Amino acid sequence: MIGPNGQIYSIVENANRAWHAGESYYAGRADWNSFSIGIETSHMQNQPYNAAQQPALTELCAYLIAHYPIQRQYVVMHRYVAPARKIDMTNVSNSQFENWANALYIPAARRYQITAPTAVLTDRRPDAPLASGPDNGQMHLMPGEVINVGQIQDGWLWVSDNEHNPPGIGFIGASFARPL
Secondary structure, X not given: XXXXXXXXXXXXXXXXXXXXXOOOEEOOEEOHHHOOOOOOEXXXXXXXXXXXXXXXXHHHHHHHHHHOOOOHHHOOOHXXXXXXXXXXXXXXXXXXXXXXXXXXXXXXXXXXXXXXXXXXXXXXXXXXXXXXXXXXXXXXXXXXXXXXXXXXXXXXXXXXXXXXXXXXXXXXXXXXXXXX
């Protein structure tokens, strides 16, 4: 469990099974309680996540992936495995989650520094919508900020929101940042 201030708790000790998924089916597999590790995040729907929760979730997932043979297709939200009953992770779109989860499997990201103010877009198009930022605002990066960059393609950088998080919030034009 990820607590409100980013604390990581193990709430199932010395057990062979947790009951986080319930009746579930996804990617050709049923009964996710039998083979998966569930992570709950302390969060109220329609409220912002605490800033410490995403880095803690990323750290925990990176640890679990490094210690267990977890394939990318099995890093999912509860609503994927039990869509009739589960809505979590709330306040996170499927595309935001997919970008974040994909970043867990990218080798070490490259660090870049922002050189000019820029908005972060949801897609590699100049007319794409703005990526969501803290408190459901829009994501902007300012000169001097250090970020991590994943994929670099066609003059676009797939970026994080700071130097601690993996890429996954959206895209900026490559001319707005320089490698460190």
